[in-house]
Amino acid sequence: MAGPIARPGGSMVFRPNMTAFTDGIRLVAPLRWRAWDGTVADLSDAEGCEGARGHYLSPDPRVVVFLGAETQPIGLAERRTGLAFGKVAFIPAGLTIWSHVTAPRPFRHLDLHFEAAGIERRLRESLGPRAATSLTCPVFLDGHPTIEHLAGLLAAEVEEPCHDDLVPDGLATTILSLILGRTGSAEAVPRGGLTPAQLRRVTDLMDAELHRRLSVAELAAAAGLSESWFAHAFRATVGTSPGRHLMARRIERARQLLEGATMTIGEVAAATGFADQAHMTRAFRTATGATPAAWRRLTT
Structure with a gap:
C-alpha cells in the first residue's frame, strides 16, 4: 500500500507503491525523485532491447510523460498487445498497463504519482463534477506541447531543485488538469470543439472506411460542419488534426491485423488505406520505430 515518508522537519509526504515487472528494460542512470504532500515525481532514463516488455500496477493514479522531441521507442497500453504510442498518459488507480519496446533506443520519462485519497479534492476546483468521472478513464495523448513543456520544467526541478514545493506542486496540478480536462461527461465539450455525438460520427466513419482515402469534406459532412470549422473544432477536441488522427487509427488497425498470421503485409496495407506496402512501412516506422x-515478429 502507499504510505507516508518522513521528511526533514517531521512532516510526511506520500510514497507510491507500484508493482512492476520488466524484461529487457533497464535504467541507464540512477532514478531521481522528489516528493511533497500527496505527490511523488520521479524521473527515469532507461533503454530496452527490441521486444523488451513490462507491466505495471499501482494502487494510486499516475501520469506518465515521455520527454524529448523524437518518436518514443516504447508504447503503453491497457492490454498486452495493441499498444498506443502516445507521449502523455493518465493511468487510473488499479489499472495494469503494459509496455513494449520497438526499437533499441534510450528514452526518458517523468512519472507523477498522486495520492488517491486526495486527488479528487485536488481537482474539484478546476474540473468541478467531472473530477470523479475523469479519474476512472485512462488517457493516451499522441502529443501535447503545453504538457510536455511543463513536464520538462518539473523534470528540471526533480534533477536540481531550485524552488520550494509550491512550484512543482503547481506544475503537477496543471499537468493533471490539462490531461483530465479533455475527458469527462458527455456535457463536457471544449469551447469551439465537437460534441460527443459529432466526434462519435466522425470516428465511426474513419473506422468503417479505413480501407480507402477519406477526404476532410466527408469527415466534415459527418459532423455537419464546414471543412474549415470542422478542422478547427476537431483539433480543439482531440488535440491533433483530422489527418494525423486518421493516420493514427490506420496504424492501430494495421498493428491489430499484423498480430495475426492470416494476412500478408501487402494485404494489411490495402485493408488499412495505404497506397502500397512501402507507404505503410514508412508510416508505421515513423509512428512506432519498427517496421511492420x-x-x-514481436507480437506473434
Missing part, C-alpha cells in the same frame, strides 16, 4: 515485419 518487425512488429509482426
